[in-house]
Amino acid sequence: MDSAVKKELQVTACKVRMGIIEGVHAAKSGHPGGSLSCADILTYLYFKHMNVDSQNPKKEDRDRFVLSKGHAAPALYSVLAHRGYFDTELLNTLRQPESILQGHPDMKHIPGVDMSSGSLGQGISAAVGMALSAKHFGDTYNVYSVLGDGEIEEGQVWEAAMFAANKGLSNLTVFVDLNNLQIDGTIDEVNSAKPVDKKFEAFNWHTIVIDGHDFEQIEAALKEAAAIDKPVAIIANTVKGKGVSYMENAVGWHGSAPNDELYEQAMAELKNALAELQ
Amino acid sequence: MSEIKKVATRAGFGTALVELGAKRDDFVVLDADLAAATQTGMFKKAFPERFYDCGIAEQNMMGIAAGIAATGKKVICSSFAMFAAGRAYEQVRNSVGYPHLNVIIGATHAGISVGEDGATHQCCEDIALMRTIPGMTIINPADETEAKLAVEAALEVDGPVYMRFGRLAVPVIFGDDYKFEIGKGVELKDGTDVTIIATGLMVDEAMQAYELLKQEGISARIINMHTIKPLDKEIVFKAAKETGAIVTAEEHSVIGGLGSAVSEVLAEEYPVPVVKLGVYDVFGHSGPAPKLLDEFGLRAVNIVEKAKKAIAMKK
Numbered sequence: 001m002d003s004a005v006k007k008e009l010q011v012t013a014c015k016v017r018m019g020i021i022e023g024v025h026a027a028k029s030g031h032p033g034g035s036l037s038c039a040d041i042l043t044y045l046y047f048k049h050m051n052v053d054s055q056n057p058k059k060e061d062r063d064r065f066v067l068s069k070g071h072a073a074p075a076l077y078s079v080l081a082h083r084g085y086f087d088t089e090l091l092n093t094l095r096q097p098e099s100i101l102q103g104h105p106d107m108k109h110i111p112g113v114d115m116s117s118g119s120l121g122q123g124i125s126a127a128v129g130m131a132l133s134a135k136h137f138g139d140t141y142n143v144y145s146v147l148g149d150g151e152i153e154e155g156q157v158w159e160a161a162m163f164a165a166n167k168g169l170s171n172l173t174v175f176v177d178l179n180n181l182q183i184d185g186t187i188d189e190v191n192s193a194k195p196v197d198k199k200f201e202a203f204n205w206h207t208i209v210i211d212g213h214d215f216e217q218i219e220a221a222l223k224e225a226a227a228i229d230k231p232v233a234i235i236a237n238t239v240k241g242k243g244v245s246y247m248e249n250a251v252g253w254h255g256s257a258p259n260d261e262l263y264e265q266a267m268a269e270l271k272n273a274l275a276e277l278q
Numbered sequence: 279m280s281e282i283k284k285v286a287t288r289a290g291f292g293t294a295l296v297e298l299g300a301k302r303d304d305f306v307v308l309d310a311d312l313a314a315a316t317q318t319g320m321f322k323k324a325f326p327e328r329f330y331d332c333g334i335a336e337q338n339m340m341g342i343a344a345g346i347a348a349t350g351k352k353v354i355c356s357s358f359a360m361f362a363a364g365r366a367y368e369q370v371r372n373s374v375g376y377p378h379l380n381v382i383i384g385a386t387h388a389g390i391s392v393g394e395d396g397a398t399h400q401c402c403e404d405i406a407l408m409r410t411i412p413g414m415t416i417i418n419p420a421d422e423t424e425a426k427l428a429v430e431a432a433l434e435v436d437g438p439v440y441m442r443f444g445r446l447a448v449p450v451i452f453g454d455d456y457k458f459e460i461g462k463g464v465e466l467k468d469g470t471d472v473t474i475i476a477t478g479l480m481v482d483e484a485m486q487a488y489e490l491l492k493q494e495g496i497s498a499r500i501i502n503m504h505t506i507k508p509l510d511k512e513i514v515f516k517a518a519k520e521t522g523a524i525v526t527a528e529e530h531s532v533i534g535g536l537g538s539a540v541s542e543v544l545a546e547e548y549p550v551p552v553v554k555l556g557v558y559d560v561f562g563h564s565g566p567a568p569k570l571l572d573e574f575g576l577r578a579v580n581i582v583e584k585a586k587k588a589i590a591m592k593k
Contacts, residue, residue, distance in 0.1 A: 064349070107348065107377050115348050116377040119368060125338045126373055129345020129353075132330065136306055137351060156369075159338035167330070 001216045005048075007277060009215045012082060013043040014274045017243045018267060019078030023094035023101070025263040030095060030103065033253040035075035037179040037212070037238040038146050042079045044218045045144055054084035057111045063141045064130045066115040068123025068157075069148035069177060070104040071255070076113070077101050085112035121154025123147070124174060128164045131172035131231075142226075146175045150182030152193045158203065164231040165204035172231040173222065176200075177212065179240035181251045200233035212236025245269055284447040287478075288386040290425025291443050292317025295354065298430060299325045305352035305433065308343055310336045315445075316356040316386040336361040340369035340381070347379035352433060355381065359388035359442060363404035374438045375411040382432045382439045388418075389529035390557060390574050391446040391479065393567035400562035406534025408440040409507050415460060416506040418442040418528075418536075420481035421451045424504055427458035435460065444529070446567045448479045463510035469499035472585045473517035473524050477503045477536045479576075480527035480555070486578035491585055498585060509539050511547070518550045523588035525553050527581050529571075532556035551591035553584045 016039050024030035046052065050063040067076045074094060081088040086100075093099035100109040104118025114130070117123035127145035134141055147157065164172055176196055184190045193199060197207040206228045210217040218236075225232035240254070241247025244266040258266055295307060299321055311334045313319035322329040332339035336357050346353040356362070362385040363370065374381045385404060392400045408416050415435055419425040425443060432439040457464075463475070467488050476484035481502045491498045499521055501513060518524060524544065526537035537554030544552055557574055571577060 060350070066345075115345070116372070119372040121337075122341050122344075122369055122373045125341020125369070126345035126348060128338070129342035129347075130349050131345075132342060133306075133346040133349040133351050136328075136330075136346075137349075139349075156335075156337045156341065159333075159335035160341065163332055163335065163338055163342065166333075 001219055006215050009043060009047060011274065011277050012047055013040050014243070014270055014277060015082055016043050016075065016078045018270045019081060019088060019091045020074040021244065021258065021263065021266045021270065023074045023077060023091040024257045026092040027095035028257050030074050030257055031071040031255050032074065032257065033181065033240040033247055034069060034148060034177065034179060035072045036242045036244060036247065037240045038072050038177040039075050039242070040213045040215065041146060041175050041177065041218060041236055042075050044215055046079045046083045048219070049222055050144065051141065054112065057085060061139065061141055064114045064143045066123045066127040066145040067105050067117055068127065068145050069120065069151050070118030070123060073103065073105050076105060080112040120148070120151040121156035124157055124160045127172060127174065128160045128169060131164065131169040132167060134171055135169065142171045142173065144173050146177055149176055149178045149180065149187050149193065149196065150190070152176060152196065153191050161200060161203040161205060169231045170229045173225045173234065174231070175234045175236050177238055178235055179238045181240045181249070181254060183254050185251055197235045204230065206230045206232045207235060208232065209235045210237070212238035213242060243270060243273065283450045285422040285450055286445055286447045287419050287422060287425040287443040288317045288445060290419065290422035291384050291386065291429055291441070292320035294426040294429035295321035296324045298433065299328065303328065305354060306330060306346065308332055308339050308353065308355035310334055310339045310357045310361065312357055316384065318356045318384070336366040337369045340366040341373050343381040344373035344377070344379050347381045348377065353381055354384055356384040356386065358399060358401065359385040359404040360399055360401035363407045363440065364401060367407050371411050375414055378413050378437045380437065382441065384441050384443065386443040387445045388442045389444060389478070390562045390570045390576065391444055391529060391567040393445065393570060394564050396564035397561040402531040402557045402562070403534070404442060405506055405530050405536065409534060409539065413437045414507060415439040416442070417460065417504055418478040418506055419504055420478060420502055421448060423450060423452035423456050424458055428504065431458060431460050442478065444479055446479065449482050451482055451485065458504070461505045461508045461510055463513040464502040464504070465499065465513065466502055467498065467500040469497040470521055471497045472589050473499040473501060473521045474527060474581055474585060475501045475503050475514065475517070475524060475536065475540055476527040477506060478529050480529055483576065483578045484527055484581055487581035487585065490578055490582050496585065496589070503536060506536055506539055509543060511543050514540055514543055515548050518544055518548045522592045523551045525555060525581060525584045525588050527555040529576055530556055532558055551588045553588040555580055555584050
């Protein structure tokens with residue numbers, strides 16, 4: 001990857017993270033930890049990889065994206081806003097009654113959201129349905145989805161995985177945001193789905209394990225996925241809360257918003273990171 | 279009576295899929311390993327390339343249907359009512375209902391008349407469950423003719439549709455000239471003393487009850503309420519005003535079904551006695567369907583009793 005491109009992606013991801021923190025802080029609720037962990041994956045998909053047009057969000061041949069871990073909505077909204085689907089100012093209205101930015105993704109009202117999600121395990125089935133639709137009706141677009149590592153404890157995920165491989169849905173690529181934490185603790189303590197790659201392999205998927213914060217690895221994995229004649233699961237090792245020091249690997253930041261003081265600290269850290277990049 | 283043609287509404291569903299499949303190729307059909315029973319197998323045989331079996335995984339099937347619909351394509355998915363509305367309830371609510379997607383659910387084997395399979399498969403709660411989902415259309419056809427018309431009409435609805443079909447062969451009561459419109463109840467017999475609002479296989483029983491009541495000098499109005507949601511309030515209010523007493527008849531729990539829907543609108547707008555006929559908060563059990571319909575009081579004679587009760591309650 002060209003170093004200028006990489007830097008540009010890192011700058012964008014840093015701005016995306018600031019949007020996440022702003023939104024969650026303004027809402028006084030939401031899910032910052034798991035939003036920050038998948039921010040780089042979403043940034044790469046929307047800024048570098050997917051065939052999408054922010055000025056024509058519903059164009060028919062666009063690639064589809066389903067945020068199966070719908071509680072990471074602040075990340076998706078921030079990416080969409082920075083990509084030009086709507087004004088970044090809107091991020092400050094997250095979860096407010098007058099806002100289109102629902103606590104979880106709402107395809108009916110938010111430009112760029114291809115599928116409503118939030119009830120865990122359901123998004124991947126919708127992504128599988130989209131991939132099946134494309135194959136059946138002769139459309140050439142690809143379908144992408146991001147799952148949480150806690151989310152894959154839901155049985156529906158494996159129903160979907162079984163079906164996708166059985167029907168040969170090679171136009172489907174799923175990321176598992178493996179940040180190792182869920183609400184009640186570490187995923188090892190709660191109900192670990194590890195080894196995640198072996199599970200998807202056993203369901204006849206092609207799997208790739210990467211560092212989910214490394215754009216070069218994300219790019220290489222997507223390139224590899226495009227050439228594979230199977231559904232692909234990219235197991236992305238990530239850090240929950242990535243980019244905000246006190247949120248990193250801290251289970252308490254799964255679903256709580258920073259107070260004003262911690263908000264200032266988070267924004268200062270991200271601004272510093274941005275300044276260093278620029 | 280033996281000359282009356284009897285066909286299960288699920289067979290009407292299967293036939294309609296094949297007939298529509300011959301006319302248009304813009305929809306796909308999904309099933310969850312019950313194609314032979316739900317009758318989507320007829321479509322599978324005719325158009326194998328447009329049929330996808332999701333295996334025994336109804337929750338995923340609903341999500342797949344939602345995904346297909348989210349790409350702007352038409353999809354009909356099928357399983358037994360117990361699993362389509364019951365097991366996959368939350369998928370129907372969140373993946374289909376909340377985004378108001380054009381997913382058509384063909385739920386078969388509804389009600390007590392499933393028969394020998396017993397309580398685990400005798401779903402008497404599906405209308406109640408589906409009614410609570412905003413924007414859901416619910417159709418419970420009375421016979422083969424209506425079942426076929428319902429499937430064709432469902433393909434034109436904006437938003438999700440739940441169609442409820444039975445396993446048991448029931449009399450074909452409507453001819454080729456029968457007019458069907460989603461959301462419009464059908465007055466089959468006019469009457470002045472009481473109105474019987476029936477749905478599904480209880481419509482034929484209600485027609486028999488009409489004759490029995492007539493013999494006793496009671497004039498009953500009979501309404502086929504094939505669409506439970508959106509409910510045809512106008513026909514209900516008109517019946518309440520003109521006959522002053524209502525009986526509802528359904529092969530479903532009296533909690534949350536047609537009887538509840540009718541009671542709810544009347545209680546708020548035009549209270550008159552409403553006597554419900556249905557399954558009274560009990561599970562079913564195994565047995566031949568006709569015997570179970572007798573035992574659970576889902577017959578014309580039971581409607582007659584309820585009609586008399588409703589009339590007696592008039593002020």
